[in-house]
Amino acid sequence: MDSAAEGITDYKEEYEKERIRLAKLWEAYEGQQRDIDEMNAKITGLERELDEKERIIKSLKEVLEMRDKEIRELDIERSKLKHRNAELEPRIESLERDMKHELERFSKLFALAEELENELNKAKEEIKIRDKWFKENIAVFRGLAAAIEDWNLRTRTTDVSASQRKEDMERIRES
Known part of the structure; x- marks a missing residue:
């Protein structure tokens, strides 16, 4: 029995x-399961972050494409x-020359108008002086x-009619 007790003790x-x-x-196993659960939670969080970053990247690519399109359109417009x-430059230069020429003509015309106005004023003054004197x-x-x-009338030798004298008098008075 010793051996049976020994066997039981061994067992x-x-x-x-x-x-x-x-x-x-x-x-x-439980520690690994907790680690796996934590890892799965971390993976889920990272996947969400990855999805968010992919949406951001997609959005940025769209913005970049729109900007590139706008740049191309602006380049075309430019x-x-x-x-x-280039087409209008010669026309602008021509208009500037014409404007300069017309400005010179206008300046001359203005100077002439001022001169004529001065002469007119002088003539008006002279007429006023003459009218005053008159x-x-x-x-x-x-x-x-x-x-x-x-x-x-006293010295006339020819006989002038009275009506003729009256007319002469009226003519003199009117002048």
Whole structure:
């Protein structure tokens, strides 16, 4: 029985060793399972981040494509404008020359207009002076005309009709 007790003791020891070994294995398994769960959670988070970054990359590529398209369109527009500018440059230069010429003509015309205006003002002043002198001296001229008429009437040898004399008097007064 000794050997049976020894066998049982051996089995118990072996059983205990196996149980400890299995417990350690189970513990290692659970640790690995936790690690796997953590890794899976981390993978899921990283996959979400990756998806988000891929969306950002896609969005940035779209923005980049739109910008490139806009740049191409602007380059085309710039090229058209350069071509249009090259076409219009001679016309602009011609218009500038014409404008300069017309400006010179206008300046001369303006100077002439000022000169004519000055002459007109001077002539108006002279006319005012003449009119003033005439108004101041009209009575003298009328008196002189009347005296001449009177003298003519006295010295005339030919007979002038009364109506003719009246007409002469009126003509003198009107002047």
